[in-house]
Amino acid sequence: MLKDEFFKITGSAKNESGVVTYSVTLNPNHPIFSGHFPGNPISPGVCNIGMIKACAEHELGYGLLLGNIKQCKFKHLITPTEHPDLDIVLDMEEMENGNVKLNAKITKGDIVFMELKGEASCES
Amino acid sequence: MIQGEAIKELIPQREPVMMIDTFYGATATEGKSGLTVTSSNVFCENGKLREMGIIEHIAQTSAAFNGVKNKQANGEDSAPKLGYIGEIKKCQITRLPKVGERMETQVVVTAEALNVTLMEATTNIGAETIATCQIKLFEEE
Numbered sequence: 001m002l003k004d005e006f007f008k009i010t011g012s013a014k015n016e017s018g019v020v021t022y023s024v025t026l027n028p029n030h031p032i033f034s035g036h037f038p039g040n041p042i043s044p045g046v047c048n049i050g051m052i053k054a055c056a057e058h059e060l061g062y063g064l065l066l067g068n069i070k071q072c073k074f075k076h077l078i079t080p081t082e083h084p085d086l087d088i089v090l091d092m093e094e095m096e097n098g099n100v101k102l103n104a105k106i107t108k109g110d111i112v113f114m115e116l117k118g119e120a121s122c123e124s
Numbered sequence: 125m126i127q128g129e130a131i132k133e134l135i136p137q138r139e140p141v142m143m144i145d146t147f148y149g150a151t152a153t154e155g156k157s158g159l160t161v162t163s164s165n166v167f168c169e170n171g172k173l174r175e176m177g178i179i180e181h182i183a184q185t186s187a188a189f190n191g192v193k194n195k196q197a198n199g200e201d202s203a204p205k206l207g208y209i210g211e212i213k214k215c216q217i218t219r220l221p222k223v224g225e226r227m228e229t230q231v232v233v234t235a236e237a238l239n240v241t242l243m244e245a246t247t248n249i250g251a252e253t254i255a256t257c258q259i260k261l262f263e264e265e
Contacts, residue, residue, distance in 0.1 A: 001169045002176075032166060035141035037206060044141060045209035046167075046176040046183070053175070066175045069215035069257075077208065118215075 003054040006030045006047060010085075012059070022055040022088040028080035043078040048114050052104045055088045056120070063123035064100065072116040083108055098122050125149065126188075134191030135184050136204045140166040143181040147188045148228075155189030157181070158228040161221045172220040178227070178255050182245040183209050185229045186261045190241060207263040210240065215257040225249050231259075239263045 003009070011023040026043065033041035053066050078086065091103040100120045106113040126134060126147040134147055143165075144157040159181050161168065167177030191204045221227050227249050235242040240262055247255035 001167070001174065031140050035138040037136050038138050040206070042208070044176075044180060045212075046180045049179065050174070050176045065217070065220070067217045069212055072212040072215070074209055074211065 001054075002047060002050045003058070006032060007051055007054075009055065009058065012055075018091070020055075020059050020090045020092075022058070022090070024051060024055070024086050024088055026078075026080040026084045026086070028084065033080060041080050043080065045072075045074050045114070048074070048078060048106055049116065051086075052088055052090070052102075052106065052116055053120070056090055056092060056100070056102060056104070059090060059092070060094075060100065064120040065123045066102075066118060066120045068120070069116065069118040072114065072118070074114045076111055076113045078106070078113050083111075083113070086113070131188070132204075133195075134188040134204055136187070136206050137184060140164075141180065142184070143167070143177060144184045144188060147185075147192070150189050150192045153233045154230065155185060155192065156228060156230045157185040157188055158226055160226045161223050163223045168223065171223045173223075173227075174220060175217055178217055178221070178247060179212065179215065179257065181227065182229055182231070182247060182255070182257050182259060183261065185231050185245065186241065186243050186259055189231055189233075189243075190261065190263060205263045205265075207261050209259060210262045211260040213258040213260075215255070217255045219254050221249055221254065227254065229255075234258075239265060 014020045093101040105115045146158040148156040161173045229247040231243040231245045245257045
């Protein structure tokens with residue numbers, strides 16, 4: 001839904017402790033930006049959550065229901081003009097019950113745009 | 125009850141991101157809205173409204189509540205202020221609404237300070253609760 005339309009993945013890298021960083025680029029021409037807000041494009045907080053989920057699904061290779069967001073803090077607005085290129089950092093753990101524990105953030109350079117802690121279930 | 129184009133008097137979001145189609149009204153501390161899920165909804169996929177759509181629906185219910193309060197305080201002509209989600213906590217979604225289903229969300233203010241409102245939201249389809257959430261909303265001055 002959002003992937004390849006609202007944003008696209010331009011690369012990914014995994015470090016030695018298993019944390020994956022996805023490089024993504026926003027599509028400034030996506031219709032969402034014309035409604036949020038007219039003449040003042042800002043990525044909706046829910047789309048930031050959606051980008052994290054989409055990258056997690058891409059990494060895991062299956063769909064997720066993000067049914068439990070323990071905490072999600074939005075610290076800095078994301079605009080497609082000022083911040084079209086973002087890093088999505090995923091620290092995931094697949095648990096015995098099949099759920100995925102997810103700690104994620106969206107950053108670029110020194111800026112942390114948002115942080116999310118939650119748990120998702122596998123969606124067949 | 126406020127519906128259709130008049131919703132735009134309460135919230136700053138516009139198509140395709142409008143996630144409430146009705147605002148049922150507000151008391152001093154509570155507000156309620158509804159949305160019937162359509163296949164053209166930007167957050168719909170394979171016949172279901174995804175998590176993003178539910179959370180945006182909750183956020184816009186809070187925004188519409190603030191929109192009503194803003195009109196009461198500053199006059200009917202007051203335009204809705206831009207607002208952003210500051211924080212989401214304890215957000216549980218147990219199932220996704222299908223196309224054609226109607227969800228309704230009740231928000232209750234638990235704390236207010238300057239341009240920040242903290243609310244607790246409950247989203248139902250009929251008698252079934254499908255989502256609960258704590259949300260902190262920032263508004264621009």
